[in-house]
Amino acid sequence: MPHNLPIQRLFGGRPLLSPQGEGWESGVTFNSAAVLLEPTPENLPAIRALLPEGEEPREVVALHYRARPKLDPGFRHTRSYVGLSVHEPDLTPIRRFEQPVLGPGGTGEPDVLGAEDPRVTWIDGAWWMVYCGVQPFESPESDSAWLGSVCLARSADLVNWTKCGVAEGLSGT
Structure with a gap:
Protein backbone atom coordinates (compact mmCIF):
# COMPACT_ATOMS: atom_id res chain seq x y z
CA MET A 1 0.00 0.00 0.00
CA PRO A 2 1.54 3.36 -0.95
CA HIS A 3 2.63 5.52 1.96
CA ASN A 4 1.20 2.95 4.39
CA LEU A 5 -2.18 4.69 4.33
CA PRO A 6 -5.02 2.45 5.45
CA ILE A 7 -8.04 2.05 3.21
CA GLN A 8 -11.30 2.70 4.98
CA ARG A 9 -14.70 1.88 3.48
CA LEU A 10 -17.32 4.40 4.52
CA PHE A 11 -21.07 3.83 4.77
CA GLY A 12 -20.75 0.04 4.63
CA GLY A 13 -19.07 0.22 1.22
CA ARG A 14 -22.11 1.78 -0.46
CA PRO A 15 -21.37 4.46 -3.09
CA LEU A 16 -21.82 8.11 -2.15
CA LEU A 17 -24.01 8.60 -5.22
CA SER A 18 -26.25 6.12 -7.02
CA PRO A 19 -28.62 6.51 -9.97
CA GLN A 20 -32.10 7.65 -9.01
CA GLY A 21 -35.47 8.44 -10.52
CA GLU A 22 -36.48 8.15 -14.17
CA GLY A 23 -34.74 11.19 -15.64
CA TRP A 24 -31.27 12.56 -16.28
CA GLU A 25 -29.51 10.53 -13.54
CA SER A 26 -31.45 7.26 -13.76
CA GLY A 27 -28.75 5.21 -15.53
CA VAL A 28 -25.34 5.81 -13.97
CA THR A 29 -23.60 8.29 -11.65
CA PHE A 30 -19.82 8.46 -11.50
CA ASN A 31 -16.54 10.41 -11.82
CA GLU A 38 -14.31 26.07 4.64
CA PRO A 39 -16.56 28.91 5.92
CA THR A 40 -14.25 31.73 4.78
CA PRO A 41 -15.60 35.08 3.49
CA GLU A 42 -14.92 34.15 -0.17
CA ASN A 43 -16.66 30.76 0.25
CA LEU A 44 -19.79 31.99 2.07
CA PRO A 45 -21.83 32.77 -1.10
CA ALA A 46 -21.23 29.24 -2.38
CA ILE A 47 -21.89 27.61 1.00
CA ARG A 48 -25.19 29.50 1.32
CA ALA A 49 -26.23 28.41 -2.19
CA LEU A 50 -25.29 24.79 -1.49
CA LEU A 51 -27.00 24.36 1.88
CA PRO A 52 -30.77 24.13 2.29
CA GLU A 53 -32.37 27.49 3.06
CA GLY A 54 -32.07 28.52 6.69
CA GLU A 55 -29.10 26.30 7.53
CA GLU A 56 -26.14 27.96 9.21
CA PRO A 57 -23.04 28.20 6.98
CA ARG A 58 -20.42 25.60 7.84
CA GLU A 59 -17.70 23.49 6.26
CA VAL A 60 -19.13 21.33 3.44
CA VAL A 61 -18.02 19.21 0.51
CA ALA A 62 -19.53 19.82 -2.94
CA LEU A 63 -19.53 16.88 -5.36
CA HIS A 64 -20.08 17.66 -9.05
CA TYR A 65 -20.66 14.31 -10.73
CA ARG A 66 -21.34 12.88 -14.16
CA ALA A 67 -24.74 11.26 -14.66
CA ARG A 68 -26.51 9.61 -17.58
CA PRO A 69 -30.14 8.51 -17.96
CA LYS A 70 -31.22 4.93 -18.70
CA LEU A 71 -32.86 6.17 -21.89
CA ASP A 72 -32.38 9.34 -23.93
CA PRO A 73 -35.02 9.33 -26.72
CA GLY A 74 -33.77 10.74 -30.00
CA PHE A 75 -30.12 9.99 -29.28
CA ARG A 76 -28.10 6.92 -30.22
CA HIS A 77 -26.27 7.02 -26.86
CA THR A 78 -27.41 8.57 -23.60
CA ARG A 79 -25.99 12.05 -23.04
CA SER A 80 -24.10 13.09 -19.90
CA TYR A 81 -25.12 15.73 -17.38
CA VAL A 82 -23.36 17.26 -14.37
CA GLY A 83 -25.18 16.82 -11.07
CA LEU A 84 -24.45 18.31 -7.65
CA SER A 85 -24.63 16.89 -4.15
CA VAL A 86 -23.53 18.44 -0.86
CA HIS A 87 -21.98 16.55 2.04
CA GLU A 88 -20.58 17.04 5.51
CA PRO A 89 -16.75 16.85 5.69
CA ASP A 90 -17.10 13.16 6.70
CA LEU A 91 -19.14 12.73 3.44
CA THR A 92 -22.50 12.25 5.15
CA PRO A 93 -25.06 13.53 2.59
CA ILE A 94 -26.78 16.87 3.22
CA ARG A 95 -28.50 17.64 -0.07
CA ARG A 96 -28.73 16.45 -3.66
CA PHE A 97 -29.94 18.90 -6.28
CA GLU A 98 -32.92 17.63 -8.28
CA GLN A 99 -31.84 19.20 -11.58
CA PRO A 100 -28.44 19.04 -13.27
CA VAL A 101 -26.22 22.10 -12.85
CA LEU A 102 -24.83 21.62 -16.37
CA GLY A 103 -26.24 19.69 -19.29
CA PRO A 104 -25.80 19.04 -22.99
CA GLY A 105 -25.84 22.08 -25.26
CA GLY A 106 -28.00 22.73 -28.28
CA THR A 107 -27.46 21.78 -31.91
CA GLY A 108 -24.03 22.86 -33.14
CA GLU A 109 -22.61 23.42 -29.66
CA PRO A 110 -19.43 21.60 -28.59
CA ASP A 111 -21.30 19.69 -25.86
CA VAL A 112 -24.50 18.75 -27.73
CA LEU A 113 -23.94 15.06 -26.90
CA GLY A 114 -22.99 15.65 -23.28
CA ALA A 115 -21.05 17.43 -20.55
CA GLU A 116 -18.69 14.89 -19.00
CA ASP A 117 -16.09 14.46 -16.26
CA PRO A 118 -16.23 17.81 -14.43
CA ARG A 119 -13.27 19.22 -12.51
CA VAL A 120 -13.76 22.35 -10.39
CA THR A 121 -11.34 24.93 -8.96
CA TRP A 122 -11.27 28.52 -7.66
CA ILE A 123 -9.30 30.98 -9.84
CA ASP A 124 -9.26 34.79 -9.61
CA GLY A 125 -12.48 35.18 -7.64
CA ALA A 126 -14.63 32.65 -9.50
CA TRP A 127 -15.31 28.93 -9.62
CA TRP A 128 -14.24 27.32 -12.90
CA MET A 129 -15.35 23.96 -14.23
CA VAL A 130 -13.33 22.14 -16.86
CA TYR A 131 -15.37 19.41 -18.54
CA CYS A 132 -15.35 17.31 -21.68
CA GLY A 133 -17.90 18.49 -24.22
CA VAL A 134 -18.97 15.81 -26.69
CA GLN A 135 -20.23 16.46 -30.22
CA PRO A 136 -20.82 14.35 -33.33
CA PHE A 137 -17.94 13.95 -35.74
CA GLU A 138 -18.33 12.89 -39.35
CA SER A 139 -16.17 9.90 -40.10
CA PRO A 140 -16.10 7.55 -43.10
CA GLU A 141 -15.36 4.66 -40.71
CA SER A 142 -18.32 5.16 -38.37
CA ASP A 143 -21.80 6.66 -38.36
CA SER A 144 -21.56 7.30 -34.61
CA ALA A 145 -18.15 8.95 -34.23
CA TRP A 146 -17.81 11.75 -31.69
CA LEU A 147 -15.31 14.45 -30.79
CA GLY A 148 -14.40 15.45 -27.25
CA SER A 149 -13.41 19.05 -26.50
CA VAL A 150 -12.10 20.63 -23.31
CA CYS A 151 -14.82 23.09 -22.30
CA LEU A 152 -15.09 25.70 -19.54
CA ALA A 153 -17.91 27.00 -17.37
CA ARG A 154 -17.84 29.72 -14.69
CA SER A 155 -19.82 30.14 -11.46
CA ALA A 156 -20.00 32.42 -8.44
CA ASP A 157 -21.68 29.83 -6.21
CA LEU A 158 -21.00 26.27 -7.54
CA VAL A 159 -24.72 25.92 -8.37
CA ASN A 160 -25.38 28.30 -11.28
CA TRP A 161 -22.97 27.87 -14.18
CA THR A 162 -22.37 29.87 -17.36
CA LYS A 163 -20.80 27.96 -20.23
CA CYS A 164 -17.75 29.67 -21.75
CA GLY A 165 -17.21 27.32 -24.69
CA VAL A 166 -14.16 25.37 -25.79
CA ALA A 167 -10.91 26.22 -24.00
CA GLU A 168 -8.38 27.75 -26.36
CA GLY A 169 -5.03 26.04 -26.53
CA LEU A 170 -1.65 27.64 -26.99
CA SER A 171 -2.10 27.37 -30.76
CA GLY A 172 -5.40 29.27 -30.56
CA THR A 173 -7.51 26.17 -31.21
Whole structure:
Protein backbone atom coordinates (compact mmCIF):
# COMPACT_ATOMS: atom_id res chain seq x y z
CA MET A 1 0.00 0.00 0.00
CA PRO A 2 1.54 3.36 -0.95
CA HIS A 3 2.63 5.52 1.96
CA ASN A 4 1.20 2.95 4.39
CA LEU A 5 -2.18 4.69 4.33
CA PRO A 6 -5.02 2.45 5.45
CA ILE A 7 -8.04 2.05 3.21
CA GLN A 8 -11.30 2.70 4.98
CA ARG A 9 -14.70 1.88 3.48
CA LEU A 10 -17.32 4.40 4.52
CA PHE A 11 -21.07 3.83 4.77
CA GLY A 12 -20.75 0.04 4.63
CA GLY A 13 -19.07 0.22 1.22
CA ARG A 14 -22.11 1.78 -0.46
CA PRO A 15 -21.37 4.46 -3.09
CA LEU A 16 -21.82 8.11 -2.15
CA LEU A 17 -24.01 8.60 -5.22
CA SER A 18 -26.25 6.12 -7.02
CA PRO A 19 -28.62 6.51 -9.97
CA GLN A 20 -32.10 7.65 -9.01
CA GLY A 21 -35.47 8.44 -10.52
CA GLU A 22 -36.48 8.15 -14.17
CA GLY A 23 -34.74 11.19 -15.64
CA TRP A 24 -31.27 12.56 -16.28
CA GLU A 25 -29.51 10.53 -13.54
CA SER A 26 -31.45 7.26 -13.76
CA GLY A 27 -28.75 5.21 -15.53
CA VAL A 28 -25.34 5.81 -13.97
CA THR A 29 -23.60 8.29 -11.65
CA PHE A 30 -19.82 8.46 -11.50
CA ASN A 31 -16.54 10.41 -11.82
CA SER A 32 -17.17 13.24 -9.38
CA ALA A 33 -15.10 16.32 -8.58
CA ALA A 34 -14.88 17.15 -4.87
CA VAL A 35 -14.42 20.62 -3.38
CA LEU A 36 -14.02 21.14 0.39
CA LEU A 37 -15.36 24.57 1.33
CA GLU A 38 -14.31 26.07 4.64
CA PRO A 39 -16.56 28.91 5.92
CA THR A 40 -14.25 31.73 4.78
CA PRO A 41 -15.60 35.08 3.49
CA GLU A 42 -14.92 34.15 -0.17
CA ASN A 43 -16.66 30.76 0.25
CA LEU A 44 -19.79 31.99 2.07
CA PRO A 45 -21.83 32.77 -1.10
CA ALA A 46 -21.23 29.24 -2.38
CA ILE A 47 -21.89 27.61 1.00
CA ARG A 48 -25.19 29.50 1.32
CA ALA A 49 -26.23 28.41 -2.19
CA LEU A 50 -25.29 24.79 -1.49
CA LEU A 51 -27.00 24.36 1.88
CA PRO A 52 -30.77 24.13 2.29
CA GLU A 53 -32.37 27.49 3.06
CA GLY A 54 -32.07 28.52 6.69
CA GLU A 55 -29.10 26.30 7.53
CA GLU A 56 -26.14 27.96 9.21
CA PRO A 57 -23.04 28.20 6.98
CA ARG A 58 -20.42 25.60 7.84
CA GLU A 59 -17.70 23.49 6.26
CA VAL A 60 -19.13 21.33 3.44
CA VAL A 61 -18.02 19.21 0.51
CA ALA A 62 -19.53 19.82 -2.94
CA LEU A 63 -19.53 16.88 -5.36
CA HIS A 64 -20.08 17.66 -9.05
CA TYR A 65 -20.66 14.31 -10.73
CA ARG A 66 -21.34 12.88 -14.16
CA ALA A 67 -24.74 11.26 -14.66
CA ARG A 68 -26.51 9.61 -17.58
CA PRO A 69 -30.14 8.51 -17.96
CA LYS A 70 -31.22 4.93 -18.70
CA LEU A 71 -32.86 6.17 -21.89
CA ASP A 72 -32.38 9.34 -23.93
CA PRO A 73 -35.02 9.33 -26.72
CA GLY A 74 -33.77 10.74 -30.00
CA PHE A 75 -30.12 9.99 -29.28
CA ARG A 76 -28.10 6.92 -30.22
CA HIS A 77 -26.27 7.02 -26.86
CA THR A 78 -27.41 8.57 -23.60
CA ARG A 79 -25.99 12.05 -23.04
CA SER A 80 -24.10 13.09 -19.90
CA TYR A 81 -25.12 15.73 -17.38
CA VAL A 82 -23.36 17.26 -14.37
CA GLY A 83 -25.18 16.82 -11.07
CA LEU A 84 -24.45 18.31 -7.65
CA SER A 85 -24.63 16.89 -4.15
CA VAL A 86 -23.53 18.44 -0.86
CA HIS A 87 -21.98 16.55 2.04
CA GLU A 88 -20.58 17.04 5.51
CA PRO A 89 -16.75 16.85 5.69
CA ASP A 90 -17.10 13.16 6.70
CA LEU A 91 -19.14 12.73 3.44
CA THR A 92 -22.50 12.25 5.15
CA PRO A 93 -25.06 13.53 2.59
CA ILE A 94 -26.78 16.87 3.22
CA ARG A 95 -28.50 17.64 -0.07
CA ARG A 96 -28.73 16.45 -3.66
CA PHE A 97 -29.94 18.90 -6.28
CA GLU A 98 -32.92 17.63 -8.28
CA GLN A 99 -31.84 19.20 -11.58
CA PRO A 100 -28.44 19.04 -13.27
CA VAL A 101 -26.22 22.10 -12.85
CA LEU A 102 -24.83 21.62 -16.37
CA GLY A 103 -26.24 19.69 -19.29
CA PRO A 104 -25.80 19.04 -22.99
CA GLY A 105 -25.84 22.08 -25.26
CA GLY A 106 -28.00 22.73 -28.28
CA THR A 107 -27.46 21.78 -31.91
CA GLY A 108 -24.03 22.86 -33.14
CA GLU A 109 -22.61 23.42 -29.66
CA PRO A 110 -19.43 21.60 -28.59
CA ASP A 111 -21.30 19.69 -25.86
CA VAL A 112 -24.50 18.75 -27.73
CA LEU A 113 -23.94 15.06 -26.90
CA GLY A 114 -22.99 15.65 -23.28
CA ALA A 115 -21.05 17.43 -20.55
CA GLU A 116 -18.69 14.89 -19.00
CA ASP A 117 -16.09 14.46 -16.26
CA PRO A 118 -16.23 17.81 -14.43
CA ARG A 119 -13.27 19.22 -12.51
CA VAL A 120 -13.76 22.35 -10.39
CA THR A 121 -11.34 24.93 -8.96
CA TRP A 122 -11.27 28.52 -7.66
CA ILE A 123 -9.30 30.98 -9.84
CA ASP A 124 -9.26 34.79 -9.61
CA GLY A 125 -12.48 35.18 -7.64
CA ALA A 126 -14.63 32.65 -9.50
CA TRP A 127 -15.31 28.93 -9.62
CA TRP A 128 -14.24 27.32 -12.90
CA MET A 129 -15.35 23.96 -14.23
CA VAL A 130 -13.33 22.14 -16.86
CA TYR A 131 -15.37 19.41 -18.54
CA CYS A 132 -15.35 17.31 -21.68
CA GLY A 133 -17.90 18.49 -24.22
CA VAL A 134 -18.97 15.81 -26.69
CA GLN A 135 -20.23 16.46 -30.22
CA PRO A 136 -20.82 14.35 -33.33
CA PHE A 137 -17.94 13.95 -35.74
CA GLU A 138 -18.33 12.89 -39.35
CA SER A 139 -16.17 9.90 -40.10
CA PRO A 140 -16.10 7.55 -43.10
CA GLU A 141 -15.36 4.66 -40.71
CA SER A 142 -18.32 5.16 -38.37
CA ASP A 143 -21.80 6.66 -38.36
CA SER A 144 -21.56 7.30 -34.61
CA ALA A 145 -18.15 8.95 -34.23
CA TRP A 146 -17.81 11.75 -31.69
CA LEU A 147 -15.31 14.45 -30.79
CA GLY A 148 -14.40 15.45 -27.25
CA SER A 149 -13.41 19.05 -26.50
CA VAL A 150 -12.10 20.63 -23.31
CA CYS A 151 -14.82 23.09 -22.30
CA LEU A 152 -15.09 25.70 -19.54
CA ALA A 153 -17.91 27.00 -17.37
CA ARG A 154 -17.84 29.72 -14.69
CA SER A 155 -19.82 30.14 -11.46
CA ALA A 156 -20.00 32.42 -8.44
CA ASP A 157 -21.68 29.83 -6.21
CA LEU A 158 -21.00 26.27 -7.54
CA VAL A 159 -24.72 25.92 -8.37
CA ASN A 160 -25.38 28.30 -11.28
CA TRP A 161 -22.97 27.87 -14.18
CA THR A 162 -22.37 29.87 -17.36
CA LYS A 163 -20.80 27.96 -20.23
CA CYS A 164 -17.75 29.67 -21.75
CA GLY A 165 -17.21 27.32 -24.69
CA VAL A 166 -14.16 25.37 -25.79
CA ALA A 167 -10.91 26.22 -24.00
CA GLU A 168 -8.38 27.75 -26.36
CA GLY A 169 -5.03 26.04 -26.53
CA LEU A 170 -1.65 27.64 -26.99
CA SER A 171 -2.10 27.37 -30.76
CA GLY A 172 -5.40 29.27 -30.56
CA THR A 173 -7.51 26.17 -31.21
